[in-house]
Amino acid sequence: MPTAVVTGGAGFLGSHLCEHLLQQGHRVICVDNLESSSLANLEHLRDDAFTFMNHDVIEHIEIDEPVDHVFHLAALASPIDYLRQPLHSLKTGSYGTHHALGLAKWKRARFLLASTSEIYGDPQVHPQPETYWGHVNPIGPRGVYDEAKRYAEALTMAYHNQQGVDTAIVRIFNTYGPRMRAHDGRAIPTFVRQAIENKPLTVFGDGSQSRSFCYVDDLIRGLYLLAVGDEHLPVNLGNPGEYTILELAETVLRVTDSKSEIVFEALPVDDPQVRQPDITRAKQLLGWEPEIDLEEGLRRMLPTMERVHA
Ligand code: UDP
Numbered sequence: 001m002p003t004a005v006v007t008g009g010a011g012f013l014g015s016h017l018c019e020h021l022l023q024q025g026h027r028v029i030c031v032d033n034l035e036s037s038s039l040a041n042l043e044h045l046r047d048d049a050f051t052f053m054n055h056d057v058i059e060h061i062e063i064d065e066p067v068d069h070v071f072h073l074a075a076l077a078s079p080i081d082y083l084r085q086p087l088h089s090l091k092t093g094s095y096g097t098h099h100a101l102g103l104a105k106w107k108r109a110r111f112l113l114a115s116t117s118e119i120y121g122d123p124q125v126h127p128q129p130e131t132y133w134g135h136v137n138p139i140g141p142r143g144v145y146d147e148a149k150r151y152a153e154a155l156t157m158a159y160h161n162q163q164g165v166d167t168a169i170v171r172i173f174n175t176y177g178p179r180m181r182a183h184d185g186r187a188i189p190t191f192v193r194q195a196i197e198n199k200p201l202t203v204f205g206d207g208s209q210s211r212s213f214c215y216v217d218d219l220i221r222g223l224y225l226l227a228v229g230d231e232h233l234p235v236n237l238g239n240p241g242e243y244t245i246l247e248l249a250e251t252v253l254r255v256t257d258s259k260s261e262i263v264f265e266a267l268p269v270d271d272p273q274v275r276q277p278d279i280t281r282a283k284q285l286l287g288w289e290p291e292i293d294l295e296e297g298l299r300r301m302l303p304t305m306e307r308v309h310a
Contacts, residue, residue, distance in 0.1 A: 001049065003027040003066060005109075007057050007100055008073035010034055012180050013114070013172070013216065015041035017071060020220045022047050029063060031055050032074065035088070036081045041179050057096035058088075067107040069227055072100040072152075073114040076145070079268070080185040086144040093148025094155075101159045101167075110166040112227045113156045115234065117173040117275055118146045127242075127276035130171065130234045140270040153234065160232055168226050173238025173277045176297065177216030178304035188213065191249055192298070192305045195258035205267030207246030212276045214239035215297035218290035225286040238277035239290040248294075255298045 004021050008014040009030030014037065018028050027049045030042065033056035042052060055061065057074045075092055076082040082089040097113065104111035120128045121136030136146045153169055160167040176188040183193075194201045214237070222237040243251070249262050282288045292300070 001025060001027050002068040003029065004069040004071060005029045005031060005063060005067050005103065006071045006073060007031045007096070008037065008075060008114070010037035010039060010041050010052070011073065011077070012037075012041070012177075013175065013219070014073045015179055016177070016216050016220050017073065017223065018042065018045060018050065020224055022049055024224065026069070029053060029067075031057060031061060033057075036076055036078065057099055058091045059099070061099045061103050063103065063107075067103065067109045070100055070104040070107070070109050070111045071114070071227065072097060072111065074100075075114070075148070077116075078184045078186060079142070082145045083141055089144040090148050093152045097152040097155050101155060101165060104167070105159065105163055105165045110168065110227065111156065111159070112168045112170060112223070113152055115153050115169050115171045116149050117171055117236070117238065117277065118142065119150050119153065119171060120275070121146060122270065122272040123274060126274050127240065127278040128236070129278040130236055130281055137270050141268075142270050167232055168229070169234040170223055170226055171234050171236045172219065173214060173236065173275065174211045175214045175216055175219045175238070177301050182305065187211070187245060187248060188252070188298075189305070191252040192256065192302065195252050195256040195260050196306060198258060198260055200261050200263040201249045201252065202265050203245055203249050203262055204265050204271065206264065207249065208244050209267075209271060210242050210244050210274045210276065211248070212239050212242045213248070213294055213297070214290055215292035215300070218292055222282060222286060222288040225288055229286065231285050235282050235285060236277040236279055237282055237288070238279065240277055240279055241294060242276040243294065251294060252298065255295055256302065
């Protein structure tokens with residue numbers, strides 16, 4: 001049975017990945033310090049092939065058994081978390097990525113870095129192909145996340161080129177689905193929660209900024225294909241369907257059948273105006289593309305959000 005280590009495995013994406021790996025017949029060691037995640041996300045994974053390690057990746061990772069894959073997802077990915085702990089965000093991206101890469105090197109495992117569309121910053125090229133270098137403000141509030149991920153990409157390529165580690169980099173665009181925290185501050189869980197509670201939906205700015213939202217099952221399927229493949233250069237994964245935030249709010253109101261109103265609030269600093277993945281490479285390399293559109297994904301997510309508020 002192949003063994004996978006998943007850092008950040010108790011988080012939203014990590015828990016879905018652990019579940020998928022178990023389904024695919026892997027043994028899974030989940031490494032997480034529960035800073036922005038929860039054991040509740042793993043409760044349903046009662047499986048002898050699953051082990052949880054409470055550990056912060058900014059400290060050395062010691063594992064006494066063979067490992068075939070290291071998935072490095074640990075990060076403070078939501079603005080409310082990295083704005084609260086900017087230094088920890090930088091340390092997770094730097095020390096944490098060093099430790100995860102060191103583990104992969106030691107075990108001769110394939111390493112997958114969960115990078116992000118944030119490395120494109122406020123893009124001046126649209127949609128964003130992997131060849132675009134980005135437009136990031138290093139000293140703005142998002143810099144502690146964006147630059148940590150950019151550093152992590154540089155580090156990953158250095159371990160690959162200089163040390164011969166088998167590495168992959170996935171640039172994950174906005175993803176949503178069950179087990180996102182209702183108060184994580186992201187647009188989709190916030191709007192869904194507000195719609196269910198019949199509270200106003202808080203659109204920041206005039207709502208003309210765009211995002212492209214990928215349902216979690218689609219994302220995890222692509223991530224797994226990349227991990228079991230042999231590509232080393234970055235690959236975008238996301239749903240190319242692009243919506244303005246105002247359109248997103250209206251879609252949530254329709255799907256939830258809510259009578260909530262929409263209110264407009266101040267736009268956060270350095271909020272990217274557009275974002276849409278060019279997934280040509282993912283299609284060519286992995287034969288991957290998303291299958292679940294926004295309305296369908298929201299319908300699938302809804303019952304889990306309603307349970308939170310029951
Ligand atoms: N947003 C919003 N209202 C909210 C939360 C977010 O209008 O209550 C906007 C936010 O300003 C951004 C977009 O929705 O333009 C997506 O935000 P999110 O935090 O989900 O993701 P990211 O900015 O990291 O893409």
